[in-house]
Amino acid sequence: GQNIDQPTEMTATEGAIVQINCTYQTSGFNGLFWYQQHAGEAPTFLSYNVLDGLEEKGRFSSFLSRSKGYSYLLLKELQMKDSASYLCAPMDSNYQLIWGAGTKLIIKP
């Protein structure tokens, strides 16, 4: 079957760094997306990885290891506005995104 495994909730301090891990199993693979979702809002696109390695985009970086079925999202210099849910979504062989429940990130002052 297809499944996503992320921590349910994480807490971090403003200004710090946090890494959100994701392991996945899919039927085929066409890349992995990370989305940010604030409460009551639709998800917004953060990053896309299709090859192994690290993709850096400002304060956010995303890493992928296809052989391990593993990805992480790294958030640096955390700000209060980063409090949100972070969704790891791999794309299967049908180009369909597979969604988990996401990780709720709580930022404390």
Added chain:
Amino acid sequence: GAVVSQHPSRVICKSGTSVKIECRSLDFQATTMFWYRQFPKQSLMLMATSNEGSKATYEQGVEKDKFLINHASLTLSTLTVTSAHPEDSSFYICSVTHLDSDTSKQFFGPGTRLTVL
């Protein structure tokens, strides 16, 4: 700017009525749009894939006669919740797929919060 719009953003209706939600792709033509539903504190659930000019493909467990999808043009898809009941209260989100040079990205609409009394 916004790539995908949805209307209305919020709707409250009585049980038994029908509600239509519009999803528009603003920046590009979308042959495929997706409809998701999200209950509080749960993950996004794909309801159906909307294909321009043809019938939508529904996920298992989603009643096609209850959730009518029309994708009449390359920029507009509509979801109609027929004879809505309180258990249909949810956050409905559409997305469109944009194929660029090296990736297929999904852009989400802002969502529609439906409350059925």
